[in-house]
Amino acid sequence: xxxxxxxxxxxxxxxxxxxxxxxxxxxxxxxxxxxxxxxxxxxxxxxxxxxxxxxxxxxxxxxxxxxxxxxxxxxxxxxxxxxxxxxxxxxxxxxxxxxxxxxxxxxxxxxxxxxxxxxxxxxxxxxxxxxxxxxxxxxxxxxxxxx
Amino acid sequence: xxxxxxxxxxxxxxxxxxxxxxxxxxxxxxxxxxxxxxxxxxxxxxxxxxxxxxxxxxxxxxxxxxxxxxxxxxxxxxxxxxxxxxxxxxxxxxxxxxxxxxxxxxxxxxxxxxxxxxxxxxxxxxxxxxxxxxxxxxxxxxxxxxx
Numbered sequence: 171x172x173x174x175x176x177x178x179x180x181x182x183x184x185x186x187x188x189x190x191x192x193x194x195x196x197x198x199x200x201x202x203x204x205x206x207x208x209x210x211x212x213x214x215x216x217x218x219x220x221x222x223x224x225x226x227x228x229x230x231x232x233x234x235x236x237x238x239x240x241x242x243x244x245x246x247x248x249x250x251x252x253x254x255x256x257x258x259x260x261x262x263x264x265x266x267x268x269x270x271x272x273x274x275x276x277x278x279x280x281x282x283x284x285x286x287x288x289x290x291x292x293x294x295x296x297x298x299x300x301x302x303x304x305x306x307x308x309x310x311x312x313x314x315x316x317x
Numbered sequence: 318x319x320x321x322x323x324x325x326x327x328x329x330x331x332x333x334x335x336x337x338x339x340x341x342x343x344x345x346x347x348x349x350x351x352x353x354x355x356x357x358x359x360x361x362x363x364x365x366x367x368x369x370x371x372x373x374x375x376x377x378x379x380x381x382x383x384x385x386x387x388x389x390x391x392x393x394x395x396x397x398x399x400x401x402x403x404x405x406x407x408x409x410x411x412x413x414x415x416x417x418x419x420x421x422x423x424x425x426x427x428x429x430x431x432x433x434x435x436x437x438x439x440x441x442x443x444x445x446x447x448x449x450x451x452x453x454x455x456x457x458x459x460x461x462x463x464x
Binding site: 176177178179180181182183184185186187188189190203204205206208209216217218219220221222223224229232233235236237238240241242243244245246247248249250251252253257258261262265278288293294295296298300302305307310311312313315316317 | 320323324325326327328329330331332334336337350351352353355356362363364365366367368369370371376379380381382383384385387388389390391392393394396397398399405408409412421422432435440441442443447449452453454457458459460461462464
């Protein structure tokens with residue numbers, strides 16, 4: 171029996187990042203990205219995204235949830251945020267750097283075209299800021315893979 | 318100038334996980350979750366998800382992209398996959414464990430209600446398998462925060 175038989179949807183409902191200092195993280199996401207929380211508590215902040223939910227959670231609480239001890243040694247991961255034009259990538263990286271971000275890679279053109287740069291949030295979670303004209307985004311913010 | 322002035326949408330376009338062995342990872346996601354890739358190359362697999370794209374990328378290539386060396390010490394993160402009923406959580410954890418997953422936490426009821434368990438993928442990336450009746454999911458797979 172494979173997963174298709176089990177009828178699992180191609181669905182990510184929530185992305186949660188562990189953070190050491192919720193106020194420091196909130197500054198990056200709320201003041202830097204300009205995102206509005208949908209729910210806040212002393213240990214967690216939730217944001218309604220494009221068809222999924224994003225949250226930042228105190229690492230101690232996340233460790234208790236996952237039954238693991240952080241820091242977790244990870245093969246790494248990135249989240250990407252798409253912007254509407256080539257010219258927005260570097261200004262947004264610079265802007266996020268003023269709110270606790272650390273630029274990992276300045277804006278440049280990747281091999282497949284477009285423009286992208288990378289910034290780490292205050293907890294070293296990497297965000298790619300990308301202009302990718304091959305991936306259409308509809309009015310509801312739904313992103314579609316394109317080549 | 319804050320992010321709202323910069324007009325950044327509340328948008329995650331792509332979630333990328335670094336992996337050590339693409340075939341091993343593919344088995345977990347394609348045969349375990351039953352997800353169908355939308356694009357495959359020797360170093361990367363892309364999946365079209367609910368309004369965003371998911372990819373697994375060889376860690377060496379991801380390191381080159383982010384200009385960091387893995388393993389990255391991280392405060393941890395989780396991705397969540399929602400299922401349609403309470404009774405699906407444990408069978409799906411057991412199923413994924415047969416395709417390279419490692420159960421971190423068996424199904425149980427969290428303080429806010431519903432049911433959830435956690436499983437690590439073959440690269441130790443944690444997935445929460447969740448039944449959460451408070452978060453509605455529409456026919457297009459768009460998940461909405463609810464309380």
